[in-house]
Amino acid sequence: MDYLGDIQAFLPGVITALAGLIVIVIESLKKDSSATFWVTVLSLVAALFFSIQSLGTGLDTAFSGMLVHGGAVAFGNVIIVVATLFCVFISEDYLKGINHYYGETYALILFATTGMMCLAGSNDLITLFIGLETMSICLYVMAGLIKDEKSGAEAALKYFLLGAFSTGFLLYGMALIYGATGTTNISAIGAAASTDLLFLAGAALLLVGFLFKVSAVPFHMWTPDVYQGTPTTLTAYFATASKAATFVALIMVLSRALPVMEGLNWQMVFSVIAILTMVFGNIIALVQDNLKRMLAYSSIAHAGYALVGLAAGTPEGYSAVLFYMFAYTIMNIGAFGVIAYYERNKGMDFSEVQNLAGLGFKKPVMGIALSIFLFSLAGIPPLVGFAGKYYVFAAAINAEMVTLAVIGVLASAASVYYYLRVMVYLYFREEHKPVELFNPTLLYKGTIIILAILTLYYGIEPILPASGLMELLNSYGNLGAVTNVLIP
């Protein structure tokens, strides 16, 4: 047994877990010290460094086959850590501003991040379950952070009850798959997969649990309520990091444990769910006046676009989903960040879209940044959202799913309405009454500007710094080779 090698393989997760413990100790010794923030940031930077370092390596297993690392998983870790880092940057200022600054929040974020990395890199149903639950339980607590307000407690209760309910299905699915195959190892499950009823029922229940976590229709009911009731910067964390981790895990399970067999077509199932998710998410978002609810329905729609890539079921489709999650992460954190800024100004409820009237010119940096993020979410070139959508739909067309891609493009066209509506209010309406907007801190402003630059940069040059998209495809080629060995 090579313990040191194993720990090195899961180093980003180990770092964040240890940092979480340190944050708890610091917080218990000295309340609200700024040390918690810096420990969190330092550990995340270290985790990002090690994740980027392992980008080039091929997919390999660690901890006696319980975890996989390298390749696509390393890229998933990069997305998770980047999302966490940016959310921590904007949360520091925001949570202080709304008088709900607790050092423990950072510990929860770090533990949730550890869970996400465990989830993304799981190669066994046991690690999958532990990762998913470590993440979810921390998120339940964060949803209820503003516990003395009715909406905060309500969001936490809804998230918790529905989340625990879906965990029941997920676990039952795992039990049935284990019963059918006699193993909990994901690669071994793929080799022993059959079309008997026990295995199919197990796989279906497992997928229900996953689809709940990525808020695909018809398992999306919790999303708008939870996103609205949670502090805005933490909503950004829920919407990006946890979704990215779940999609990476879903890719790993789909590509290795649930092979395409005769009389069974997972692609078909995912196409139907992707269509439902895209159409439903976009249509309901059209009528939302609350910005956070609108972004919640838009995040449902975006999960639908990513499911298109899964439905394609090719290595190209899977890499497209990974890039899509990266694109979605940077533009969505940016959009939530700017909304969190407007929301903190007193005088009006700035999470209602009508109240944003005429604010675009007051703080030009924030207005322009929000426009960039919303254009990118709408999928307008040359921003990163367009590149992400292009790869996903191209993968669907190459997999001969033209109908799916056409419906996706149409749904995406409808989404332009509600994104542009925000900008119409920002720039083309007179303000209701004169309001003074406060100046954001340098860190906050810097984070938003960096996110806007990244949105622009990866839209023009959709190639990742340490590893190009082609190399990413190749790392999927390695994954495909593993699959081919297991499934003749």
Add this chain to the structure above:
Amino acid sequence: MLEIDWFLAVSAVMFTIGIIGVLIRRNAIVIFMCVELMLNAVNLSLVSFASYHGNIDGQILVFFALAVAAAEAVVGLAIIIAIYRNNLSVDVSKINLLRW
């Protein structure tokens, strides 16, 4: 020695009772108890499958499921207390601030 089918049947029945309870009950604590019932029904399935296959993977998963259920209970009851302090009720049909 009983056949494995009997254990699986009990587990499936318990799981179904849990689902029905979650769907029809209105008290947050009772809903939470029904979720726990679902998790424990799964544990029964896992243990019987482990004994059927003759390996211990399933039993290890049961240990983790128990630990997770305990952690969930801690967080869940705390959230229910927060709800009670705000609404003086844990009736989920009265918790309807956020909709559409």
